[in-house]
Amino acid sequence: MKAIRPLCVAALAFFVVASAAKAQIPRDPTPVVAKTSPEDVANGKKLYEATCSKCHGLDGGGSDGPSLQGAPERLGDAEVGAIIRGGIPGTGMTAFGSLNVEETGQVVGYLRTLGHTADAEIAKGDIGKGKSVYGTSGCTGCHIISGEGGGAGPELTRVGAMRGPSYLRAALLTPGANLPQEAGAMERGRFTQFLFVRVVTKDGHTVDGTRVSEDSFTIVIKDAAGRFHTFKKLEVQKVEKIPGKSVMPSFKDTLSASQLDDLVAYLASLKGAQ
Amino acid sequence: MRAIKYALILFALASPLAAQTPVPYSQVVKSDSEPANWLTYGGNYYGQRFSGLKQLTPQNVAGLKMAWAYQPNRPAGNVETSPIVVDGIMYVTEPPSTVTALDAHTGNKLWTWSPILKNVVAIGLFQTNRGVAVLDHRVYIATIDAHLVALDATTGAVIWNTVVADNKMGYAITGPPLAIDGKVLIGTGGSEAAVRGFLDCYDAMTGKRLWRIWTVPLQGEPGSETWGGSVPAGGTTWNAGAYDPKLNLVYWGTGNPAPDWNGDARPGDNLYTCALLAIDPDAGKMKWYFQFSPHETHDWDASEPPILFDDTIKGKPRKLLGFANRNAFYYVLDRETGDFVAGMPYAKQTWAKGLDATGHPIVLPNSGPSPEGNLVFPSITGAINWTSNSYSPLTKLFYVDAREMGSYFVKGTSTKWEMGKFPMGAGGERALSGDDAYGAIRALDGTTGKMKWEFRLHAPSWVGTLATAGGLVFSGSDEGNFFALDAVTGKPLWDMNLGASIRSNPVTYAVDGKQYVFVTAGTTYFVFGLP
Numbered sequence: 058m059k060a061i062r063p064l065c066v067a068a069l070a071f072f073v074v075a076s077a078a079k080a081q082i083p084r085d086p087t088p089v090v091a092k093t094s095p096e097d098v099a100n101g102k103k104l105y106e107a108t109c110s111k112c113h114g115l116d117g118g119g120s121d122g123p124s125l126q127g128a129p130e131r132l133g134d135a136e137v138g139a140i141i142r143g144g145i146p147g148t149g150m151t152a153f154g155s156l157n158v159e160e161t162g163q164v165v166g167y168l169r170t171l172g173h174t175a176d177a178e179i180a181k182g183d184i185g186k187g188k189s190v191y192g193t194s195g196c197t198g199c200h201i202i203s204g205e206g207g208g209a210g211p212e213l214t215r216v217g218a219m220r221g222p223s224y225l226r227a228a229l230l231t232p233g234a235n236l237p238q239e240a241g242a243m244e245r246g247r248f249t250q251f252l253f254v255r256v257v258t259k260d261g262h263t264v265d266g267t268r269v270s271e272d273s274f275t276i277v278i279k280d281a282a283g284r285f286h287t288f289k290k291l292e293v294q295k296v297e298k299i300p301g302k303s304v305m306p307s308f309k310d311t312l313s314a315s316q317l318d319d320l321v322a323y324l325a326s327l328k329g330a331q
Numbered sequence: 332m333r334a335i336k337y338a339l340i341l342f343a344l345a346s347p348l349a350a351q352t353p354v355p356y357s358q359v360v361k362s363d364s365e366p367a368n369w370l371t372y373g374g375n376y377y378g379q380r381f382s383g384l385k386q387l388t389p390q391n392v393a394g395l396k397m398a399w400a401y402q403p404n405r406p407a408g409n410v411e412t413s414p415i416v417v418d419g420i421m422y423v424t425e426p427p428s429t430v431t432a433l434d435a436h437t438g439n440k441l442w443t444w445s446p447i448l449k450n451v452v453a454i455g456l457f458q459t460n461r462g463v464a465v466l467d468h469r470v471y472i473a474t475i476d477a478h479l480v481a482l483d484a485t486t487g488a489v490i491w492n493t494v495v496a497d498n499k500m501g502y503a504i505t506g507p508p509l510a511i512d513g514k515v516l517i518g519t520g521g522s523e524a525a526v527r528g529f530l531d532c533y534d535a536m537t538g539k540r541l542w543r544i545w546t547v548p549l550q551g552e553p554g555s556e557t558w559g560g561s562v563p564a565g566g567t568t569w570n571a572g573a574y575d576p577k578l579n580l581v582y583w584g585t586g587n588p589a590p591d592w593n594g595d596a597r598p599g600d601n602l603y604t605c606a607l608l609a610i611d612p613d614a615g616k617m618k619w620y621f622q623f624s625p626h627e628t629h630d631w632d633a634s635e636p637p638i639l640f641d642d643t644i645k646g647k648p649r650k651l652l653g654f655a656n657r658n659a660f661y662y663v664l665d666r667e668t669g670d671f672v673a674g675m676p677y678a679k680q681t682w683a684k685g686l687d688a689t690g691h692p693i694v695l696p697n698s699g700p701s702p703e704g705n706l707v708f709p710s711i712t713g714a715i716n717w718t719s720n721s722y723s724p725l726t727k728l729f730y731v732d733a734r735e736m737g738s739y740f741v742k743g744t745s746t747k748w749e750m751g752k753f754p755m756g757a758g759g760e761r762a763l764s765g766d767d768a769y770g771a772i773r774a775l776d777g778t779t780g781k782m783k784w785e786f787r788l789h790a791p792s793w794v795g796t797l798a799t800a801g802g803l804v805f806s807g808s809d810e811g812n813f814f815a816l817d818a819v820t821g822k823p824l825w826d827m828n829l830g831a832s833i834r835s836n837p838v839t840y841a842v843d844g845k846q847y848v849f850v851t852a853g854t855t856y857f858v859f860g861l862p
Contacts, residue, residue: 110759111455111523115704115741144407151408151458154450238765247765272810273770273789274826291823298766 089138101167117171180322187323233303378573380721399438428474442487455523466510491538518568528566542615559598565589586632592758600625619669657713661780678714704739734791736768784821795836807833
């Protein structure tokens with residue numbers, strides 16, 4: 058018996074190694090479609106709170122995991138559904154095989170209700186006139202729409218898909234007051250995007266810009282001309298973060314009420330046409 | 332497959348590395364005398380994560396360069412491993428439950444073993460693994476589906492495979508086993524699945540279970556009066572323990588009671604959840620317990636690895652235990668008796684006025700979860716989570732990776748739970764992360780918790796600390812910075828961005844007289860040394 062036992066163990070080890078190498082999780086290829094009836098969304102909410110909220114937050118705004126607000130709009134229902142059912146290798150996002158295609162559709166339907174700043178308000182301006190206002194007000198110097206424009210500020214090609222008229226109007230009047238937050242994994246999420254940063258170097262130079270990236274030792278900012286500046290935090294005099302401030306000017310005094318309406322209508326109409 | 336396996340064995344036999352020395356218990360007990368090796372999860376049985384290696388110093392650490400990197404083929408989850416190094420061989424784990432032996436000098440793979448996993452139930456936890464234990468010629472791994480497996484250290488062949496608990500009920504293991512004289516201890520996770528927590532001890536040779544200590548009582552048993560008539564659940568033991576060979580006591584923390592964010596159905600202290608247990612490993616009996624967070628409703632598990640150390644207080648030599656708790660308090664206990672010695676917050680907290688003379692928290696009103704969401708510090712993930720702190724007997728400082736983040740805690744609508752399922756409507760958090768949060772490496776006076784220095788981090792981190800006799804503290808950031816600080820002053824001396832979040836405890840070891848430092852970032856395993 059003593060002689061046989063190690064052989065059995067060795068044979069088992071071969072089996073284990075050989076089988077593990079082949080093991081794959083089958084992924085149901087059925088595409089997930091968002092289910093948006095009130096009943097479906099209500100059940101999607103329950104499933105979300107039980108299954109997803111521990112990592113992604115009760116409001117979908119991110120916690121240990123990234124923000125999911127706007128995820129179906131950005132990625133599409135089928136892709137979000139595939140991620141839920143198949144997971145993302147190499148991350149904490151494991152496959153949730155416990156949800157069937159219909160339940161996943163309910164969760165995606167619920168995700169579509171989360172975090173929208175697009176609202177029921179319908180833009181009252183004229184889209185065509187708004188496009189002219191956009192072209193003559195200096196916006197193109199800093200923003201890209203469908204490949205055209207400057208890159209100092211955020212791209213606006215799809216801004217209307219995520220931002221409604223109220224938000225857009227507020228952003229034009231008081232830029233920097235309600236900046237979006239990063240959708241990142243774990244503690245990388247929820248950092249304010251386009252945060253105004255003033256860096257004072259040891260020789261007294263001041264550089265203003267918006268934060269592009271930051272870690273515990275370095276910060277990168279982009280100035281109003283779109284140039285990147287990288288600083289070692291330990292090698293500068295001061296890194297001052299100023300929430301609420303923006304490199305973008307307010308259009309409160311430069312646009313008339315109707316021009317503002319038209320510009321808002323134009324921006325709200327931008328839903329991703331390439 | 333067979334040919335490959337033989338080739339690996341032949342390779343191992345042909346290499347000097349094959350002359351693998353068994354690691355008897357008598358060697359692990361004296362691990363501090365051979366700092367080239369890293370023999371237990373916490374570096375020694377005291378869990379100090381302190382290395383006697385002195386080659387890297389504040390003067391030369393700026394010259395660190397990458398020596399090698401290793402990337403698993405198919406990492407299926409977060410990499411949170413902390414390796415063990417024995418005579419030039421490194422044993423790492425890969426998510427969810429793979430063990431790989433690497434040549435610690437080059438990073439070349441020697442062997443790898445993976446369990447067959449089917450329909451794994453993992454509720455409220457990531458499918459990852461934090462490390463193995465070694466004893467004699469065996470490597471011990473606990474798997475995500477709650478098995479404890481002994482592998483041959485030279486080949487990776489299975490020696491025995493024991494089912495610790497039923498994974499379908501929600502039991503899952505991510506933590507490292509603790510191997511002591513002839514015994515292997517292991518805990519499990521699963522409190523979010525409302526399982527009943529326990530700590531198990533197995534015969535190191537055979538895998539036969541020697542004892543099990545339940546961490547919550549059955550109804551009617553002593554301690555059940557602290558559950559207000561409800562069925563006790565939770566109190567899982569999902570992280571690492573520590574061991575004092577002279578006192579022959581094992582120290583292990585327990586997690587939250589279930590259900591988590593609504594404690595209405597379980598009025599009382601809910602023993603022995605969110606507590607530290609001191610256990611006689613021969614008798615399988617609890618000698619004492621210390622409950623940090625009675626009637627817990629924030630998910631502040633007391634699962635952090637305890638650190639044992641000796642120091643003198645008021646002229647009297649004391650055997651102490653330091654514990655930086657997820658609830659933001661640092662505690663010093665007498666590890667012989669469990670008596671409270673000292674304690675104070677090491678991170679922002681808004682739930683307690685302080686600790687009384689016995690270490691019991693003076694809880695503030697309205698500091699629990701509410702239906703609308705109640706802002707409380709620290710967050711659900713805590714002022715620290717699973718990562719390990721370190722303690723240097725040279726500086727007598729306790730180095731903690733503090734997480735400064737609050738949460739709106741939402742009270743669940745349901746107090747019902749079903750074993751094996753995440754409780755529906757249980758509650759949760761909206762974390763104040765991003766620019767509202769930050770992290771810090773803090774050096775605390777070991778006997779009091781008083782902060783000596785801090786080094787601020789951009790975001791709360793999930794990286795343990797490592798202290799060395801060379802006068803360094805290594806840690807990392809969520810943004811991927813791996814760095815060395817001066818152990819006395821906290822001054823940053825070297826850093827490098829590894830390109831992905833670091834989620835592991837760094838360790839150090841030496842091969843052929845050269846000191847190396849290990850850490851992971853993303854799914855890559857990095858080793859650094861002087862050129």
